């Protein structure tokens with residue numbers, strides 16, 4: 001188990017792609033698997049720029065079926081097809097996902113040489129992966145919608161202070177102990193339950209589109225990374241549809257949920273000067289970043305580092 005994951009913002013804008021911001025998409029790598037959250041229009045271009053490979057995507061999670069969150073799906077699928085993919089692709093989404101993906105797959109004459117499995121999820125459904133889970137959570141947007149909470153399993157460290165105190169020297173057998181097996185060193189039996197300290201796994205939550213929701217705050221409590229929709233500033237809200245969050249809403253929710261770090265996504269193309277968004281957010285929740293296309297981050301043991 002690697003206990004580290006990285007993610008890249010592929011698209012961070014709202015409604016329509018612009019040269020600076022494609023629409024909502026994020027890719028996350030963990031333990032040899034690649035997960036994708038939402039698939040904005042033309043996103044295979046950003047995937048190509050990101051250093052991640054479209055061929056390696058294992059699972060695609062769609063938050064809801066508004067165009068700015070899934071119009072990139074046919075492009076991604078046909079990019080994989082042209083690349084000769086044979087590996088099965090799993091797609092997850094809210095109710096009606098099967099119907100919408102089927103419509104995409106029956107458009108035109110393109111041949112797709114791999115299996116696509118579509119799974120419809122309701123909130124609280126859990127997808128299990130290798131040493132991680134992805135849980136669907138309830139969001140409040142308008143059409144059927146869900147957010148996703150990725151969580152790595154807790155791991156264990158050896159209680160080295162106690163080992164030192166009791167004069168037990170480091171041994172290759174420690175690996176077995178960490179795997180939960182009883183070991184014997186110098187005639188002394190060491191039980192995992194006595195010598196291992198649990199280390200909480202890191203977590204990553206992505207809301208997709210939603211207005212401020214107490215229920216979202218509950219689901220994402222204490223996460224390492226929260227990527228929350230925030231389309232506009234509170235003062236501009238009257239011009240927007242109320243199924244969305246403001247910068248202030250996202251920051252308030254991050255504060256309430258006591259998350260480690262907040263990233264704002266789904267930024268309206270009307271904002272050229274991002275410092276006004278950042279200023280509004282950090283007044284409420286200091287540990288906030290305005291995400292930009294192709295920003296990459298590494299997460300390890302509750303710490304975030306921006307990567308090149």
Ligand SMILES: [Zn+2]
Nearest residue numbers: 064066141209
């Ligand atoms: Zn939407």
Ligand SMILES: [Zn+2]
Nearest residue numbers: 015066068209
């Ligand atoms: Zn949207």
